[in-house]
Amino acid sequence: MSLTNLAPAYISAIAPYQGGKPISEIARQFGFTEDAIVKLASNENPLGMSPKAQIAVQEAILDLARYPDGNGYALRQAICEKFNVLPQQIVFGNGSNDILELTARAFLQKGDEVIFSQHAFAVYGLVTQAVGATGVVVPAKAFAHDLDGFLAAITPKTKLIFIANPNNPTGTLIEKNLLKAFLQQVPSHILVVLDEAYDEYLSEQHKSEAVSWLSTFQHLIISRTFSKAYGLAGLRIGFGLMHADVADILNRVRQPFNVNSLAQAAAIASLADHHFVEKSYAANQAGMLQLTQGLEQLGLDYIQSYANFISFKINHAVSVNQQLLERGIIVRPIANYELPDYLRVSIGLFSENQRFLQAMALIVKDND
Ligand SMILES: *Cc1c(COP(=O)(O)O)cnc(C)c1O
Secondary structure (H helix, E strand, O other), rough: HHHHOOOOHHHOOOOOOOOOOHHHHHHHHHHHHHHHOOOOOOOOOOOOOOOHHHHHHHHHHHOOOOOOOOOOOOOOHHHHHHHOOHHHHHHEOOOHHHHHHHHHHHHHHOOOOEEEEEEOHHHHHHHHHHHHOEEEEOOOOOOOOOHHHHHOOOOOOEEEEEEEEOOOOOOOOOOOHHHHHHHHHOOOEEEEEEEEOOHOOOOOOEEEHHHHHOOOOOOOEEEEEEOOOOOHHHHHOOOEEEEHHEEEEHHOOOOOOOOOOOHHHHHHHHHHHHHHHHHHHHHHHHHHHHHHHHHOOOOEEEOOOOOOOEEEEEOOOHHHHHHHHOOOOOOOOOOHHHOEEEEEOOOHHHHHHHHHHHHHHHHHHHHH
């Protein structure tokens, strides 16, 4: 008997999450030094983290023998002030993926249906499968969430809906009024997780107002992360904002010390460093222009993105990805998102974007 048969069938059927390849792995595999590699594969902040957060981490290191504050008191205060919510409306996660998983673990059981979009973030399907619930995939419309399709997919078994806004890997954005109208039509016994991992990269005009909707929509869970614009992906910290009763349930399945003390210290300092987030936003705007203009010059189509990455169309995507790796450039193939003719490139520093575009120019010419 195979050991994998010990797991329930819905567990052994899970296809593991494929992340961006680590720099160290590509360095080993192709014989590069690590600093010769450009990684534009995981939507990380190319500016790194806030210098204020670095100082906070250095101070917090001195206290690592102690358990972290399991309630995250100081960070909770900081988030209350910034988002104008009550302390009991916040749940902390070991990355925002933890919030997605806690929601699935706390509310779903076998037989429940969970709705999400084609081309949506892979973790929605994974956390659904991990608890034996059934994922219902709504076909995308012009690469974006089809909210009417979501409403049509609701059945008596529907328990949870995942929405990424902007979405990864397509970068598409749902307009605020449409989203609000959608929430009004979703029955209140169905939870809606609104994943706003890239909100800091939106212009003022597009930024989410969903926090102000929490008092109206008690079935809404907003998920936020420090992994993207705040540049703390390696520390693993995110949080959810929701009705206090929903938070109470999530906290029952949350591990007591799921967010470590370095992450808490860095997050507090990061929230206070407005300058760093503004700088990251501006750098992303400039890089977006550089990359979209570069792709256009190469005659390549891309999906218009509101985030810090772009998915572009390319013939022989598997081979082009390999040719980029051979030149020390890591991007993300997204065939597992049903986009086999696309590659996703994160927006990097000016010089990194340039190296990517120069490599693409050579590859496109060679493959002609
Ligand atoms: C990157 C990303 C996240 C962030 O995950 P963390 O666990 O917070 O690092 C969440 N949702 C989407 C759609 C993402 O692309």
